[in-house]
Amino acid sequence: MTPPLPRHADPAQRSVAAATRRQRRRRPLGAKIMGGFGEILITLGVLGLLFVVWELWWTGIEAESDRQDSLDEFYANMPARPAVSDGDDGDNDDDGPNPADFEVCYTLDDGTEIGCADHMRAQTGSEQIMGTVYAPRLGENWAAPIRYGVSATQIDRGGVGHYPNTQWPDEPGNFALAGHRNTNASMLGNQDSLQIGDPIYVVSYDGIYVYEVRERQVVLPNQTEVLNPVPSDSAAEAEFGVLTFTTCHPMFSNRERLIHHAEIVDFVPIGAEAPADLVHHEPITQMFYAGGAG
Amino acid sequence: MYAWFFRELLPGPLWVRIILTVVLLAAVVYGLMEFVFPWLSEYSPLGDVTLEDG
Incomplete structure (x- = not known):
């Protein structure tokens, strides 16, 4: 067990810490490839869903x-x-179109x-x-x-x-x-x-x-x-x-x-x-x- | 891929990286909605409502 690092460690120490983390998480190459492939599939799925959202909703806005x-x-x-005409005022000049x-x-x-x-x-x-x-x-x-x-x-x-x-x-x-x-x-x-x-x-x-x-x-x-x-x-x-x-x-x-x-x-x-x-x-x-x- | 991007490529402390991630995601979604999908929709059948000989 390494003692916990102080929160505000200087950059050098931090990169050492990061390197240690990487070290711990190193996975076999095959797992890495499969993981990357999985992420690509997830990305494609999300893109497909987004396209449906766009088509059904965004286009409507x-x-x-x-x-x-x-x-x-x-x-x-x-x-x-x-203009409303009472029909017998005798002048139809300004009364607009007659529906008849x-x-x-x-x-x-x-x-x-x-x-x-x-x-x-x-x-x-x-x-x-x-x-x-x-x-x-x-x-x-x-x-x-x-x-x-x-x-x-x-x-x-x-x-x-x-x-x-x-x-x-x-x-x-x-x-x-x-x-x-x-x-x-x-x-x-x-x-x-x-x-x-x-x-x-x-x-x-x-x-x-x-x-x-x-x-x-x-x-x-x-x-x-x-x-x-x-x-x-x-x-x-x-x-x-x-x-x-x-x-x-x-x-x-x-x-x-x-x-x-x-x-x-x-x-x-x-x-x-x-x-x-x-x-x-x-x-x-x-x-x-x-x-x-x- | 994304974990590596988040850990190694984005600068700054955690909260900066989180904000950057959100901003980048928003930019990507906006680009898709405004430019990529309209172009793609020409090949989508849902918008085709008319009758035509063929």
């Missing part, structure tokens, strides 16, 4: 802040709510007129927000800005992307959107909680396109027929609008795609009454009447 910025920008540039005279692009079988999306169709730049989609089932404050395109540039920034080769909300056909399930703020992480009959609202500066969920599907990534104008029939000609959500399936995998189709049921022009589901989003009531106005 930036995407969520991008989403919030996009939403703020979409709200900030909203056209002002038209929007441009109709096509009419549903039940007579519902679907307004044109001229403004939305022009927002195809990578920095532009076409509109915002709301699905109350996915959360009271769930709001996904829509960008034009489905590559990482568009959908990694929170929100959803519009498949460029699909149709627009103002025409019969498929308005298809893609969003992340597990990464980059997981915009469509809860897509599977959508129920048949749930409303989905696409709010744009042209008006609100109202959809109702009709069908849930799980397909393979190459089954692009779900993006057809009529998803179930590639030969048929579309007679009404469909909104399609696409995301990864199952959770934490990309083996398949989860698909929800919704059918257009209504159009709310600027100046008309906003759907009750949306009135708690204050900026929307600035563009649309919240109801009972006047």
